[in-house]
Amino acid sequence: MSAVLTGAAVGVVLLVTAVIGVYGLRISRTTSDFFVASRTVRPLWNASAISGEYLSAGTFLGLSGLVLLSGSEAFWFPIGYAAGYLLVLMFVAAPLRRSGAYTIPDFIHARLDSLAARRITSVLVLVIGWLYVVPQLHGAALAINVVADIPPWVGAVGVAIVVGGSVAAGGMRSITFVQAFLFWLKLGALAVPVVYFAIAFGGREPSIDPALVFPHESGPGGLDLYATASLLFALLCGTIGLPHVLVRFYTSPTGGSARWTTVIVIGLISAFYMVSGTIGLIARSVAPDLARPGVADTVALLLPSRLFPGMIGDLLTALVIAGALAAFLGTSSGLVVSMSSVVSQDLFHGTVRSFRWAAVFCTAVPLVVALATVPQGLVTSVANVFVFAASALTPVIVLGIWWPRLTARGAVASMLVGAVLSGAALVASSVLGQRGDAGSALLAQPGAWTIPVAAVTAIVVSLLDRRRPANTEHMLSRLHTPEAPPPERL
Amino acid sequence: MSEPDRPARERVTSVDRVTVRHQPPARGTAPRVGEAETMFTRTLMRAQARLALACVLSFVVVVACVIVVITQVPALDDVVIGGVPVPWLIQAYGFYPIILVHALVYAVLARRTERRFNALVEHE
Numbered sequence: 001m002s003a004v005l006t007g008a009a010v011g012v013v014l015l016v017t018a019v020i021g022v023y024g025l026r027i028s029r030t031t032s033d034f035f036v037a038s039r040t041v042r043p044l045w046n047a048s049a050i051s052g053e054y055l056s057a058g059t060f061l062g063l064s065g066l067v068l069l070s071g072s073e074a075f076w077f078p079i080g081y082a083a084g085y086l087l088v089l090m091f092v093a094a095p096l097r098r099s100g101a102y103t104i105p106d107f108i109h110a111r112l113d114s115l116a117a118r119r120i121t122s123v124l125v126l127v128i129g130w131l132y133v134v135p136q137l138h139g140a141a142l143a144i145n146v147v148a149d150i151p152p153w154v155g156a157v158g159v160a161i162v163v164g165g166s167v168a169a170g171g172m173r174s175i176t177f178v179q180a181f182l183f184w185l186k187l188g189a190l191a192v193p194v195v196y197f198a199i200a201f202g203g204r205e206p207s208i209d210p211a212l213v214f215p216h217e218s219g220p221g222g223l224d225l226y227a228t229a230s231l232l233f234a235l236l237c238g239t240i241g242l243p244h245v246l247v248r249f250y251t252s253p254t255g256g257s258a259r260w261t262t263v264i265v266i267g268l269i270s271a272f273y274m275v276s277g278t279i280g281l282i283a284r285s286v287a288p289d290l291a292r293p294g295v296a297d298t299v300a301l302l303l304p305s306r307l308f309p310g311m312i313g314d315l316l317t318a319l320v321i322a323g324a325l326a327a328f329l330g331t332s333s334g335l336v337v338s339m340s341s342v343v344s345q346d347l348f349h350g351t352v353r354s355f356r357w358a359a360v361f362c363t364a365v366p367l368v369v370a371l372a373t374v375p376q377g378l379v380t381s382v383a384n385v386f387v388f389a390a391s392a393l394t395p396v397i398v399l400g401i402w403w404p405r406l407t408a409r410g411a412v413a414s415m416l417v418g419a420v421l422s423g424a425a426l427v428a429s430s431v432l433g434q435r436g437d438a439g440s441a442l443l444a445q446p447g448a449w450t451i452p453v454a455a456v457t458a459i460v461v462s463l464l465d466r467r468r469p470a471n472t473e474h475m476l477s478r479l480h481t482p483e484a485p486p487p488e489r490l
Numbered sequence: 491m492s493e494p495d496r497p498a499r500e501r502v503t504s505v506d507r508v509t510v511r512h513q514p515p516a517r518g519t520a521p522r523v524g525e526a527e528t529m530f531t532r533t534l535m536r537a538q539a540r541l542a543l544a545c546v547l548s549f550v551v552v553v554a555c556v557i558v559v560i561t562q563v564p565a566l567d568d569v570v571i572g573g574v575p576v577p578w579l580i581q582a583y584g585f586y587p588i589i590l591v592h593a594l595v596y597a598v599l600a601r602r603t604e605r606r607f608n609a610l611v612e613h614e
Contacts, residue, residue, distance in 0.1 A: 072581045079585045086549065086589050090542035090596055210570045220560040220577040221567065256601060263593045270586035277582040281574055402539055477531040480538065482604035 006147050009318035013185070013325045014162060020178045043257050047264035049176045050248045052183030052326075053334030054081070054265070055272055056132075057139030060186060060327035062378030063273070065297035067280025068290060071218025074280065076228055077379050078273035080235025080386075082266060088239050089262040094255035095401045095479035096246055103341050104243055104393065111400045113469040114408030120415050122346045124392050125243040127419075128385060129339040130366045132242070133332050135381040137370035139297070140328040142378075146298045147321055156370050159325070163332045164363035167340060168356040176251065179334060182326040183268065189323020190275045193304050193316045197282055200307065213285045227445050231383065234447025238386030241393035244334040247341065254483045279303065297378050300324070336362050384426050387447045391422035395455035401479055403459075404472055410462030418454030422446050534607045538600060545596045552588055556580065 059078055066074035101107040104125055109118035137156040144155030166178065216222065239245055252258035283290070283299045287306060290299050301324065304316035340358035348354030395418060396411045425446035432440065442449065469475075560566065560577040569576040 072578050075581045075585075079581075079589075082586060083549070083553075083589050086593055086596075087546070089593055090545055094600070210573055210575055211567075213573070214575050214578050216564070216567055219567070219575060220557075220581050221564065223557070223561045256604070259597050259600060263590075263597050266590055266593045270590060274583050274586060281578070281582060285573060402535065473528050473531075476535065477527055480531055480535050482608055484608065 003148050005314050005318040006321050009322040010325055013322045013329070016181065017162065017166060017178055017329060020181060043252070043261045043264060045176065045180050046248065046251055047261045047268060048183045049179035050245070050261065050265045051268040051272070052179035052181070052186065052330045053244055053248065054269060054331070055183065055186055055327060056331035056382060057136050057143075057324065057327045058378045058382030059273065059276055060190070060324055061139055061143065061297050061300050062382070063276045064280035064283055064300045066379045067277065068283040068287065068299050069293065069296040071215075071222070072220050073218075073222070073224075073228070074379065075277060076231055077235065077383060078269075078277065080232045080383075081239065082270050082273060083232070084236050084239025084386075085262055085266045085269070087236050088245065089259060089266070091398050092240055092246070092401060093249055093258045093262045094482075096397075097249045097252050097258035098255045098479050098481070098483075099475075100478070102247070102250060103338060103345065104246055104397065105342055105346065107246075108396065108400065108411065111469070111472075111475050112406070112408040112411055113471055114411075117408045117411045117415075119346070120412055121393070121396075122342050124415060124419055125342050126339055126362075128241070128389050128393070129243055129335045129362065130369065131385045131388065132244075132382065133335050133363075133366035134370045134373070135378050135385075136328045136332045137367060138373075138381075139324070139378050141370070142297060143301060143321065143324045143328075146301050147317065153371055156367060159328045159332060160363050160367040163329060163336055164360050167333050167336045167363075168359040179330055182330040185326040186323045186330070187268075187272050187275065189319050189326070190272070190279060190300070192319055194275055194278050194282075196304075196312070196316060197307060213288070224441075226441055226448070230445035230448035233451065234387040234390045234445070235383065236390075237394045237447070237451055238388075238390035240397055241389030242386075243338040243342070244331075246397075247338040248334075256482065276300075332363075387426065387445075387450070388419065388422050390447055391418035391450040391454050393418075395451065395458050399455070399458050403462075404476060405462055405466075405468060406458060407462045407465045407467050408469065409465045409467070410458045410460075413461040414454045414458030417457045418450060421453060422450040425450065530607070530611060534603070537603050537607075541596065541599055541603060545592055545599075549588065549592045552592075553585065556584060556588070 059081065063074060063078055066077070096107060099107050099110060101110050105118045105121040108121045109115065137159060140155040140159040141152035142155075144150050144158075145152045249258045249261070252261050279300050283303060287299055287303060290296055290302065301317065301320055304320060305313035307313065308316065336359055339362040340355050343358035343362060344351070344354040347358075392415055396406075396414050399406045399414075400411065425443045429440070429443035429446075432443070560580050563577075566576045571579060
């Protein structure tokens, strides 16, 4: 019974995704349709799409799993992800929309007038995108394996085929609608079970001992100041450097609407994180036996049938499966769109045909990596990508928008230093393992020092270099000058 | 999606065609920037940067205060609502309203700055 429902849920999500994708195919004809949805997307649609893309397997399954496994420190992750959009709003949303570029490499190239800086940015965007898709495919493998007796690789391959196929078919226009649909599906898939749990538990006194289920050491009281501060700093800055987040702003009609879109996004993802966190809190009180590494990430899938044996539990499980699938599809397809834009414009001449091939290529690489590696905790793998993006790209993007004296050499030096330092620290940390001394903490959470070092590198090299691009004034005026108000309205 | 006031579809072109690769993208605005415009832009940039930094500072201070309250006040651990100690509840739900309020305030103030700038430029 449960297998039939699960199959039906997966089938419905894939069908709707495909239908919206095909509908999109009929209306995406020109190159600009493919890249930025011809800039006709309204703020609420756009905000739903951004949120749909942003909420990945990391928070859909991983947040409740980590709350169960290690306590309230897990909440720092969604807090950082949501607050990251605050920095996106304040420092990059409107100026980047006004820059008129498609992708981060486009922006860097236009601002610094340097092909070398552009190429390095493209490589970093690809690396960040691939690193981010891998945990999504791991999550898909995990989810499929838990609810049905299917080998893990089927889930990863299935999601990769759907993502690569739909992006290649419809480009960003149809992806915008797919993403918006997937966001509401994800929110509903966790919110409906939470409402059921609340009704089931609402009437009676909790039979648990709060001091046992929510011990002080696992709660906010057990805060590790350096690790938490460094993590929050990296998550906050990392959102600015994520390629699939920025590409969305190009679909807003004006800089002002890009800003309001971001405000709506913060509201939507906050609602989702509160619901997802609630599942984690419930899991701590009713499913402590699942608090084991590797198993904890599946708690959102296992909870419904545990609390409601029978038909209701099966239906709720099918709904959560549909939402989890939406999470893998949403984030991966958004990433593949932005990576394909970069590949097709840098290697080919930005044609529709090259975009399609790039989509296939950009899905295949992380699939191979995902099949060859063992899944780690979903939340922490995603957070490592944020650390890398925050160190490699964020300083250059923010300085490029706000600091007139940035030069191409400064940007290149900063990107290389940030990428190498943060990459090396994360690799060293996973090779050496947890040791509990100060050095180990610095390697495990390198954001607190790698991001400032990358920013200082950009500033020092630029000041020494002094070869400011000739178009600096023009670019800055374009980034910051508001659009003239429409004459008939206001 | 068929409302009459829907923005018109706009044909956008890539800035990275081979033909324009060595020129900055020019779309709409004039490539030469006068001194007055540069001055206006710098003033606007500084105003927006000050606003953003003030909002970030306010956000950091408020968040730090909440963190101190939930970590340094052990008495809160004994207050339990719905089976969950209050510090856990604050950490799970309390930070998002702070983020949203800062976002709203920033967006409103940033729009006001830009309107002032537009009015100023029109008067010139």
